[in-house]
Amino acid sequence: MKVCVVGAGAWGAATALFLARLGASVMLLEATGHSAGATGFAAGILTTQTWYEKDSTLVSRTLKHIRDIETSVPHSVFRRTGMIRIVPARDKERLSQLVERQRRLGEDAKMIGVMDARRFAPDMKLREEEVASYSPQDGYVSPTDLVGAELSLARSLGISYERRRVTSITEISSGVKLEASGAELKFDAVVVTAGVWTRKLVRDYLDLPVIPYKTQLGLVTYEVGLGPVVDDQVLHFYFRPESSKSIAVGDGTSLGNFDPDDFDTHSETGFQTEVSQKLLSRLGKVESSEFITSWAGLVGGTPDRHPLLGPISDAGNVIVGCGDNGFGVMRSLAIGEYLAHMACGRQPPVDLSEFSARRFGARPPKFEPREGFTIY
Numbered sequence: 040m041k042v043c044v045v046g047a048g049a050w051g052a053a054t055a056l057f058l059a060r061l062g063a064s065v066m067l068l069e070a071t072g073h074s075a076g077a078t079g080f081a082a083g084i085l086t087t088q089t090w091y092e093k094d095s096t097l098v099s100r101t102l103k104h105i106r107d108i109e110t111s112v113p114h115s116v117f118r119r120t121g122m123i124r125i126v127p128a129r130d131k132e133r134l135s136q137l138v139e140r141q142r143r144l145g146e147d148a149k150m151i152g153v154m155d156a157r158r159f160a161p162d163m164k165l166r167e168e169e170v171a172s173y174s175p176q177d178g179y180v181s182p183t184d185l186v187g188a189e190l191s192l193a194r195s196l197g198i199s200y201e202r203r204r205v206t207s208i209t210e211i212s213s214g215v216k217l218e219a220s221g222a223e224l225k226f227d228a229v230v231v232t233a234g235v236w237t238r239k240l241v242r243d244y245l246d247l248p249v250i251p252y253k254t255q256l257g258l259v260t261y262e263v264g265l266g267p268v269v270d271d272q273v274l275h276f277y278f279r280p281e282s283s284k285s286i287a288v289g290d291g292t293s294l295g296n297f298d299p300d301d302f303d304t305h306s307e308t309g310f311q312t313e314v315s316q317k318l319l320s321r322l323g324k325v326e327s328s329e330f331i332t333s334w335a336g337l338v339g340g341t342p343d344r345h346p347l348l349g350p351i352s353d354a355g356n357v358i359v360g361c362g363d364n365g366f367g368v369m370r371s372l373a374i375g376e377y378l379a380h381m382a383c384g385r386q387p388p389v390d391l392s393e394f395s396a397r398r399f400g401a402r403p404p405k406f407e408p409r410e411g412f413t414i415y
């Protein structure tokens with residue numbers, strides 16, 4: 040079976056790897072370079088404390104696959120640091136529910152008090168009216184390194200990986216025809232994992248309800264080092280260790296509708312100042328910290344904050360995987376595994392049919408995107 044994957048971000052690289060493992064003949068086409076889209080801009084945080092239970096299962100499965108990949112590459116990919124999540128007291132019940140759910144799913148999560156939080160992150164300033172949880176199995180990856188590891192494994196299994204921009208996708212009687220950087224190519228099936236560019240690429244088949252919205256990240260010097268990932272739902276930002284002397288800080292989500300082909304990846308004026316103030320209020324010893332750099336990327340929001348996965352053409356040979364809602368790295372390998380099985384006509388190990396790309400029908404609803412990396 041000859042399958043083409045369009046886009047070498049976290050979802051496309053994972054799909055190509057699983058297709059190769061299933062024995063397909065795979066061509067991965069990437070317009071720019073691997074991780075050129077959202078993946079290369081991401082913080083790479085992985086937490087099973089997701090707002091929707093199925094996503095939690097997908098994160099666990101992704102982590103299992105990362106562990107498996109780590110046995111075949113010379114360096115570790117996942118950094119387990121644990122995650123502290125801080126919420127206002129009014130959200131205590133919700134956070135407790137999520138912790139209970141994590142425990143039911145076999146994770147080692149717990150609610151923690153202010154003093155406990157100081158044990159995990161001594162410089163953290165917590166207030167009496169705040170509530171926190173700690174999930175020790177959470178952590179982060181470098182998304183670019185993860186994709187690099189997946190591609191090197193996929194290549195060792197024989198996939199071909201070419202730099203080509205796909206400009207048209209046409210279903211024909213014997214499969215699918217693509218135009219890509221001047222060449223005409225034919226496949227039995229194509230999986231389009233082109234992130235926020237997917238909607239434009241497949242619009243002849245279905246108008247996918249995906250709105251590209253902006254989110255931002257920066258690197259800040261932090262001489263004392265940081266232990267766990269911190270998701271702060273009180274001040275609405277997050278940070279994680281980057282190196283022994285720097286941290287990555289994310290915030291600045293603008294839920295507008297941005298054009299991926301005309302998008303400025305510089306962070307907005309004011310992003311650094313705003314984030315610095317939040318850091319000052321949450322973390323000690325940041326007075327002398329400075330921004331090293333910061334940037335903005337686009338993620339794809341959907342009406343129900345679930346991904347759009349599966350066939351969209353009549354004969355079912357054009358398959359999409361998009362609608363990451365801002366937390367796609369953490370579910371990438373489980374989603375790639377699903378898409379690969381769909382493309383080969385095999386039974387997927389986890390049923391994700393509830394995320395069918397066709398669930399909104401031919402006329403998608405009007406909607407405003409909402410953040411996906413949250414507790415509700």
Ligand SMILES: Cc1cc2nc3c(=O)[nH]c(=O)nc-3n(C[C@H](O)[C@H](O)[C@H](O)COP(=O)(O)OP(=O)(O)OC[C@H]3O[C@@H](n4cnc5c(N)ncnc54)[C@H](O)[C@@H]3O)c2cc1C
Pocket residue numbers: 045046047048049050051068069070071072073074075076077078079080081082083084085203204205206232233234235236240254255256289335336337338360361363364365366367368369370
């Ligand atoms: C600032 C920021 C922080 C984030 N932090 C996290 C986090 O901590 N944890 C997490 O899980 N997620 C995070 N995310 C979200 C995460 O980045 C995305 O969910 C994920 O990267 C989506 O991967 P993808 O493969 O679907 O898309 P992309 O990474 O966008 O990949 C799409 C690829 O398709 C290629 N392409 C596009 N058009 C064509 C074409 N016509 N032909 C060929 N190739 C094409 C692009 O060049 C690109 O490489 C963050 C995102 C941002 C922006």
